Amino acid sequence: MIIAKRLSIWIALLGVGFTIWALLGANKKDPMPTPISEPPRSPYDHVVAASGIIEAVNENVRIAPPVAGLITKMFVKVGDQVTTQAPLFQLDDRELRAQLLTREAAIPPLQAQIDEQNYKIGDLETQLHRLQSVHDERAVSEDDLKRTWYALEMAKRGGQRLQASLKQAMAQRDEAAILLNRLTVRAPRSGTILQINVRAGEYATLGPSEPLMLLGETGQLQVRADIDEVNAPLVTPQAGGTASIKSLADRKIPLTFVRIEPYVIPKKSLTGENTERVDTRVLQVIYRFERPSFPVYAGQQVDVFIERQPSRTTGETPSSPVTPTERPL
Amino acid sequence: MNYVALKMLFGDRAKYLMLLCGLTFAVMLIVQQGSIFWGLMMWSQANISNLNVPIWVTDPGIAQVDEVKPIASTGVDRVRSVDGVEWAVPLYKGLLRARLADGDYHQITLTGLESATLIGRPAQILEGRFEDILQPDAVVLDQWAVERMGGPAVVKVGTIFELNDKLARVVAIAKTQKSFTNIPVVYTTYERAMRYVPRERRTLSYVLAKAKDGVRVEDVVQRIRTQTGLGAFTEEEFGWKTIMWVLKNTGIGINFGTTILLGFIVGMAIAGQTFYLFTVENLRQFGALKAMGASTFTLARMILLQAFTVGLTGYGVGIGLATVFGFLTASGGNLPFAETWQLLLMVLVALLAICTFSALISIIKLARLEPAIVFR
Numbered sequence: 001m002i003i004a005k006r007l008s009i010w011i012a013l014l015g016v017g018f019t020i021w022a023l024l025g026a027n028k029k030d031p032m033p034t035p036i037s038e039p040p041r042s043p044y045d046h047v048v049a050a051s052g053i054i055e056a057v058n059e060n061v062r063i064a065p066p067v068a069g070l071i072t073k074m075f076v077k078v079g080d081q082v083t084t085q086a087p088l089f090q091l092d093d094r095e096l097r098a099q100l101l102t103r104e105a106a107i108p109p110l111q112a113q114i115d116e117q118n119y120k121i122g123d124l125e126t127q128l129h130r131l132q133s134v135h136d137e138r139a140v141s142e143d144d145l146k147r148t149w150y151a152l153e154m155a156k157r158g159g160q161r162l163q164a165s166l167k168q169a170m171a172q173r174d175e176a177a178i179l180l181n182r183l184t185v186r187a188p189r190s191g192t193i194l195q196i197n198v199r200a201g202e203y204a205t206l207g208p209s210e211p212l213m214l215l216g217e218t219g220q221l222q223v224r225a226d227i228d229e230v231n232a233p234l235v236t237p238q239a240g241g242t243a244s245i246k247s248l249a250d251r252k253i254p255l256t257f258v259r260i261e262p263y264v265i266p267k268k269s270l271t272g273e274n275t276e277r278v279d280t281r282v283l284q285v286i287y288r289f290e291r292p293s294f295p296v297y298a299g300q301q302v303d304v305f306i307e308r309q310p311s312r313t314t315g316e317t318p319s320s321p322v323t324p325t326e327r328p329l
Numbered sequence: 330m331n332y333v334a335l336k337m338l339f340g341d342r343a344k345y346l347m348l349l350c351g352l353t354f355a356v357m358l359i360v361q362q363g364s365i366f367w368g369l370m371m372w373s374q375a376n377i378s379n380l381n382v383p384i385w386v387t388d389p390g391i392a393q394v395d396e397v398k399p400i401a402s403t404g405v406d407r408v409r410s411v412d413g414v415e416w417a418v419p420l421y422k423g424l425l426r427a428r429l430a431d432g433d434y435h436q437i438t439l440t441g442l443e444s445a446t447l448i449g450r451p452a453q454i455l456e457g458r459f460e461d462i463l464q465p466d467a468v469v470l471d472q473w474a475v476e477r478m479g480g481p482a483v484v485k486v487g488t489i490f491e492l493n494d495k496l497a498r499v500v501a502i503a504k505t506q507k508s509f510t511n512i513p514v515v516y517t518t519y520e521r522a523m524r525y526v527p528r529e530r531r532t533l534s535y536v537l538a539k540a541k542d543g544v545r546v547e548d549v550v551q552r553i554r555t556q557t558g559l560g561a562f563t564e565e566e567f568g569w570k571t572i573m574w575v576l577k578n579t580g581i582g583i584n585f586g587t588t589i590l591l592g593f594i595v596g597m598a599i600a601g602q603t604f605y606l607f608t609v610e611n612l613r614q615f616g617a618l619k620a621m622g623a624s625t626f627t628l629a630r631m632i633l634l635q636a637f638t639v640g641l642t643g644y645g646v647g648i649g650l651a652t653v654f655g656f657l658t659a660s661g662g663n664l665p666f667a668e669t670w671q672l673l674l675m676v677l678v679a680l681l682a683i684c685t686f687s688a689l690i691s692i693i694k695l696a697r698l699e700p701a702i703v704f705r
Contacts, residue, residue, distance in 0.1 A: 008346075012644070016649065039418055049406040280402075
């Protein structure tokens, strides 16, 4: 064939071939690099997603001092298990102890006075007794008898007054003792010390932004899930859910519904910002879970997926999800 | 008769080469200009294609990828709540200033990837390990950042610079497609990006998502739009949105468009004219054939065969040369060049049309030809 003899035809074929090869190479899109860990995926078809935080079942207790004062001694350290009424830390009590000393010292003189008064009463009683036993009106005047009787009654009242003073002094001593006792801050309930933010020698102020000490029960943990208020109507009570901690998204932790917090609060950023910023309001749902085989800690962030019914078709008013049983009649 | 036609075409070597050269350069001009234009458009959406995720969610009023309008950080959970979404992760994207040790300032694009999965990271790493981004203060640069900030002598793995007065340490250098604006890209984790950027009420720039297997991406995008009220786009849609924005808001569309159009017209005019001249010069031979008793139909078939043969040959050589040009100049990524089959097909159709058109003119001339002209 005449065509096959021409170089230009071969060059043209070569050009087409090269172009096809280049196009196939260039337009091939690289696949997305595999994520270094699995992204959190929903196990259900219809979900409400939320970001959650793991916390102790009984909300953490932010231990506060009864009065502002210097901390002299810490009885516990982070991680300690404490029982109810176990001492946590000691505030400076020297002033009250000094007061207690003077109050205690006020009691013995009063007791001595009472003893003294008792002897006086005894003496007067004997006198009165003797005067009464004499029946001769000439030997004992009516006046003497009356006078002795009055003296005795006054001595008795004096004794009562001293008793009252003693009681007062003892109450004052007890007051100082109770106030002194108050300076030892004790655990309101048993739990684990999660956080200590003060040391001996520091000054405990009232109402600090940071709790002096955080007490919680880490034996049982729960998840507090934040749901955007826009999605709040989609949440049904008793809905199942799963949670996964960041970077272990393929290990799901099954969740059991506990309750929906009835008050929608401004969102505290749990997604890692440097300061907490409020940008939207969130509905909080509490879930219980069994401890998984891998370690989880209170305060850890989790991605939560809550099962959702496919979009509601009936127009009936749904019952309030917050208090399903206790609705006003 | 076909043999005679081809013999006529190839017989005069000089004439044939001239004809072929005209067609080849016309094709090459159009393909090369078109590819550069399209390459530039690809650059303008490089910030989308470099992340390589199927669904982008952000504020519905977004105009293009670099004009970030942050949304509330619960957006991630809202997108995750939509049926058919397999996963959704946050992305931070914003402009920031980087200050190098020598005092130079550079505007950079800070890209914060979700730390657990690093979804959206570049596929190819030139130096270092991308996973090292999880170390304290670590950032990853793209190769263009290295180029813009003073070359490998100034910026390399281990270099320390400041981002908004905070420490950043380069742990890897990634290979990405160059972007139109060519602002250096600094990758870090989403959480760390929050630390680098000045305080804003809303910080989540984009939610990146993927549809579940077996669910159409368009359906999921539509569902995200109606259910969350956010703007959701597929990667292609968002890319087109960005390209359209560039065409509308910069001079590139008009400037390049007229250049390409001129190239196209000039190329096609040369092709048509050369071929027409060729047939006109061969009119005597055709007249001889006609005198020998060849029908006008046979002659028309011969001319069309000649036209398509030289047209296709010129096309083949032309696109081959254009591809070689693109291959040699654009392989480093420094010149925008993106050849597409659509462009090649368009050029082929146009070329064959112009060849047919000029052949038709010659045929009309031939039909009116008196065979006696040969003997005059």
